[in-house]
Amino acid sequence: TSIARRMVREWGMSDSVGPMAWSGQQQVFLGEDLMTSGREYSDETAKKIDDEIARILREQEDRARTTLTKHRRGLDLVAEALLEHETIDGAAVARLIQEGLGAPSIKERSPEKPAESAPDTRPEGERP
Structure with missing residues (x-):
């Protein structure tokens, strides 16, 4: 899951979400709450990202099952x-x-x- 998430959010490896990074490597400053550091995209984009991660996971699970069966x-x-x-x-x-x-x-x-x-x-x- 973490690799699929990084593929989509950090490395822009998704045709449906687009070739751009959707997560920053920002440093958290003293006193800044980790939970409220906020994302820089909408709920709609977050859903697209989640859907793309789920698609990649399903696709690779199917690929692994096919290879093992073969x-x-x-x-x-x-x-x-x-x-x-x-x-x-x-x-x-x-x-x-x-x-x-x-x-x-x-x-x-x-x-x-x-x-x-x-x-x-x-x-x-x-x-x-």
Whole structure:
């Protein structure tokens, strides 16, 4: 919500409200009440801003749901691999997502093989 609000009010990223900042970065002076510092636009503009923020939030929620639904099978494959192996690398995640989309499997490092690890720097007496 805060990013959508900043997109509309601070960065002017809205076609319906317009490309201008609707909130100031004004300093509050001693004795000035934060609640009465006042906005510099009408109730009608405030409603437009609120409506635009709500529209952005709904649109992005729909986009996220669509993306998750589209990739559901691949995400399930990633979850299964993580349950089995605890860790997998980025290449394995990409391969599983593509496999979930029905794309031909890319032959890469299998999830069973862990990524190369850093050398063991523990003193010899503490190594397994």
